[in-house]
Amino acid sequence: SPQIVWLRRDLRLADQPAFHAAAQGGPVIPVFVLDEDAPGDHAPGGAARWWLHHSLDSLGRSLARHRSRIVLRRGDAVQHLATIAQAAGAGAVHAVRHYEPWWQEAESRLGAELDLVLHDGNYLAPPGFVTTGSGDPYKIYTPFAKAMLAEMPPRACLPEPARIALPDSWPDSDALDDWNLLPTAPDWAGGLREAWDVGEAAAHDRLERWAGAVSTYHESRDMPSEDGSSRLSPHLHWGEISPAQVWHALKGRRGEGWATFAGELLWRDYAQTVVCQFPGYGRASYREGLDDIWRNPNRGHLIAEDLRAWQRGRTGYPLVDAGMRQLWQTGWMHNRARMVCASFLVKHLLIDWTFGERWFWDCLVDADYANNAVNWQWVAGTGVDSNMFPRIMAPLRQSDKFDAAGYIRRHVPELADLPDGQIHDPPDEARGAYPAKIIGHREARERALEAYRAAKA
Ligand code: FAD
Structure with missing residues (x-):
């Protein structure tokens, strides 16, 4: 009987244990369901949707070499899979196990309805x-x-299945283009296309x-x-x-x-x-006592302005701005810059890490529930590991120490002509259209440590 492969973040043919097992069991029906409700606020962001489109397109073309295809559905994954399995008289649904809380829940719901075989593979x-x-x-x-x-x-590792047997008939499928995963107006994905080959x-x-x-x-x-x-x-x-x-x-x-x-x-x-x-790790601090640091009711209007300056790469700190613009333009940011930008948001600007997590979630092509949350909570000091809040990164020193001049020139063109000696911390007269510092480093550091002491008290 036909075997269903439930695809999620496992869009490959080689070393894909669900595909491997299904191909050995009978004709294979690969299914991908775009479920935008189950993840709640962690439905794929803009950059992730762009990547997903191209990745599904690429896998579809690889499957076409086997004369196979991916059945695309949109909505509740469990319902679609159950319906497809029943109509096809499927023997089993094979899937690579995923640990996001919404996928854990879907796996247990589906497992209660039909023969779900979960494989470790990612x-x-x-x-x-x-x-x-x-x-x-x-x-x-x-x-x-x-x-x-x-x-x-x-x-x-497992090889790509040599042969993928075809079902007698194919379930209905959406057309990938109809999902509108790619941006149209405005088309902001030029930098992503330039930076990445997908698949x-x-x-x-x-x-x-x-x-x-x-x-x-x-x-x-x-x-x-x-x-x-x-x-x-x-x-x-x-x-x-x-x-x-x-x-x-x-x-x-x-x-x-x-x-x-x-x-x-x-x-x-x-x-x-x-x-x-800790399934809620992407949404709330593990060490909740520290949250008071970011809960100063008098700063509401400033937070919106400061957050926007950070998102747009206009804080006046060249390394922070280079990182944030790289993220916006290419859907990816260098790890050192991720640490500096994250620290800047939660410590220099005293903005709750969840706002940063949200922005990264929307902008990163690698946005990952676990990696994003664990790293944000690590920087904020709210996580399961040691409390890093008092270790406040100095963005100007980091820029100099890790020789970020070339990086800044690439992503902050207004500063491209400045010499190495000025580019990490441009003097006022050399800034031109580039913004002044949103807050001085020493002032920000003292403010952050004061908020930290108050939260601990
Ligand atoms: P490499 O340096 O080549 O590392 C190889 C692989 O190891 C990476 O591809 C990645 O899968 C893994 N890896 C590396 N560093 C980490 C790390 N600190 N934590 C977990 N895995 C790691 N990574 C994501 O994949 N998704 C995210 O959403 C994400 N959000 C982050 C948010 C913040 C605030 C910070 C500081 C880091 C975040 N990272 C995230 C981790 C890290 O920055 C990226 O994995 C890395 O920059 C990706 O580039 P690379 O593939 O060249 O990594």
Whole structure:
């Protein structure tokens, strides 16, 4: 009998255990349901919708090589899958397991209705695979990473199914173009098109190029002016490539570069482990006592203005503005800049981290419920790990220390002609149309620490 593959963020054919199992069980009906209600405020944002369109288009073309296709539906995923399965007389629904709270709920609803077979495939190991001495899942990254490393390498990768048998008839499908996932007027996606090739083949091309550069990752990763990280994050988020594939392709490369990179892949697994334990992590602080820092009722009107200046890259701090404009233009931001921009929002501007999480969610092509929340809460000091609030990053010093001049020139063209000595902190007479600092660093730092002390008291 036909086997259904329920696709979500696992848009690949190779090392896709749901596809693999389904292809062995009979004719395959791949289904993707665009469910914009279940995730609530975490329905795919603008940049994610752009990526999703191209990723589905790419996977559809790969399936066409097998004379297969993806059945596209919009609405409640559980209802659509149950209807399709019943009409097709399907044997089972195969899916790669996902840990976002709305997907966990959908999996348990669907599992109660029909034969749902869940496979592990998007992480190096399923959450809970390693546990503390007392048998609990880890909350802290360092011991988690140590325990995981002892269990690596991950499972062996599966090949793309050699043959995907076709069902006798196809269920009805929406047309991808009718979903309007791409922006029309205005078309803001020019920078995204320039920055990215989407899909499984593009992910492997990027990995191949990255294999030649990973040996210097420990030095290059912190330098925003360089192309010093893999840029695999959207491909990993959408499951166009699995972390096991990345690991196995690179693990022969020893040395500090590889070790540091492996540590970042483990951060991705760590974030899932945290979200599995605390499903609301993307919406509310874990350490709620600190929230008073951001609850000053007298600052309502300023918050809207300050938030807008941050979103548009007009804070007057060149590294912050370069990061925020890179995000807006390309759907991605360098990790060092992400940390500086996030710290600036929650500490210099005293704005609640959830506002930053929302903006990143809408703008990032790699917007990921767990990675975004875990990193925002880490910067804000509200998370399960140590409280980082009092460690206030100095954006001007960071810019100089990590040699961000080239990065600023690329993303803040008003400052492109300034010499290295001025570009990190332009003197007033050299700013031209570039805005003055929204708040002085020392003043912001004192204000933040004062708000912190008050919240703790
Ligand atoms: P590389 O440096 O090449 O790392 C390889 C892979 O490891 C990445 O592709 C990613 O999958 C994973 N990784 C790296 N750093 C982290 C990290 N700190 N936490 C979790 N996984 C990591 N990453 C996302 O994928 N989605 C997000 O929504 C996201 N939001 C973030 C928000 C903030 C405030 C901060 C500080 C970081 C956020 N990150 C997020 C983590 C990190 O910035 C990106 O994963 C990284 O910049 C992606 O670029 P890369 O692929 O070149 O990473």
